[in-house]
Amino acid sequence: MARTIPIFTAKPAANPASLEFRVSPPLALYVHVPWCVQKCPYCDFNSHEAGETIPEREYVAALIADLQSALPLIWGRPVVSVFFGGGTPSLLSPEAIDELIAAFRALAMLAPDAEITLEANPGTIEAEKFAGFRRAGVNRLSLGIQSFNDEHLKALGRIHGAAEAKRAAHLAGAHFDAFNLDLMYGLPGQTQEQALSDLETALSFSPAHLSCYQLTLEPNTRFAAFPPELPEGDLCADMQEAIEARLAAAGYANYETSAFARPDRQCRHNLNYWYFGDYLGIGAGAHSKLTLHDRVLRQMRWKHPKAYLDNIRGGQPVQEENQVAAASLPFEFLMNALRLTEGFHPSLFEARTAQPLSAILPQLKAAEAEGLLALGPERIAPTEKGRRFLNVLLERFLADE
Incomplete structure (x- = not known):
């Protein structure tokens, strides 16, 4: 679970x-x-x-x-x-x-x-x-x-x-x-x-x-x-x-x-x-993830309704904005796509992260060897074991602090 x-x-x-x-x-x-x-x-x-x-x-x-x-x-x-x-x-x-x-x-x-x-x-x-x-x-x-x-x-x-x-x-x-x-x-x-x-x-x-x-x-x-x-x-x-x-x-x-x-x-x-698409979030506390030609941008609107309304009047709806580090994109993609039973087509990884799948191939192979992941030319998906222990699977793409 x-x-x-x-x-x-x-x-x-x-x-x-x-x-x-x-x-x-x-x-x-x-x-x-x-x-x-x-x-x-x-x-x-x-x-x-x-x-x-x-x-x-x-x-x-x-x-x-x-x-x-x-x-x-x-x-x-x-x-x-x-x-x-x-x-x-x-x-x-x-x-x-x-x-x-x-x-x-x-x-x-x-x-x-x-x-x-x-x-x-x-x-x-x-x-x-x-x-x-x-x-x-x-x-x-x-x-x-x-x-x-x-x-x-x-x-x-x-x-x-x-x-x-x-x-x-x-x-x-x-x-x-x-x-x-x-x-x-x-x-x-x-x-x-x-x-x-x-x-x-x-x-x-x-x-x-x-x-x-x-x-x-x-x-x-x-x-x-x-x-x-x-x-x-x-x-x-x-x-x-x-x-x-x-x-x-x-x-x-x-x-x-x-x-x-x-x-x-x-x-x-x-x-x-889950396919790591883009979304524009408007309203108090809403989050956005937007892919530009050379970066992925995240935003958060002001959380409290009064602060949001006050800042809208001032023309500043965004409270926080940051660029997602290139090294973080593979994990962020997998954290979403591996929630899907059918997984994702291998080509989607490069389309969403602007990085080749070969960059994470060792981790993918290791997860496959543990029975957590099924790798194929048309689909990369969590196994039943991988779905039950999703965080264990995701940890394979992380390093302890």
């Missing part, structure tokens, strides 16, 4: 005097909405309790100004997908989402068939907006269910109950052909039977996509400070195996570590991340 990646220093794969990227990767747009009704105790995302209202009009204007300021970095590049994440993007009105999508089409080269995903809360007020979001141009919904069990939802600090979760899943299917349900397992006091019961309830709504995550205690969260009693590791591993087997029997492919989809229904936006 995949574990948290420890901090290491990348083992230099190459030290070219300069990089030259001949082809730009696909480009996605990520839009961060930082407010939630209530901060969940397990959440380490950049989210802030909304209070009675959020400054919707000011924030929409700020997002559009943010995109305008970034246009010189993405001129001429089509945007293949948009993802509204958070926080809780469904706190925005359908009218706000409509205005934003219209601005994206006017300002950026948003592809006519772009996948446009919005994360939504199952709460009653948000669920009432689903039809409006669909009319606005959202064509994929991602619903944060987590569990259909009232006891477990309460333990997670979720503001919705099982009945609301079921109603929201039904509405998602009524308004969206493509929708995802997020589930968590390894919850406080949860048994394997209860985890599978959640899964069966989710399957009853026939989602095109499911995300199944094990609950982990992330630093700087309430659960990290006051940890609940979780099922022991072997039981969580059994839950994972049972979930994977049931979803395989139901026709869902486990195409990425925690993602399952019916044939041809994978999340295109997330696939772009």
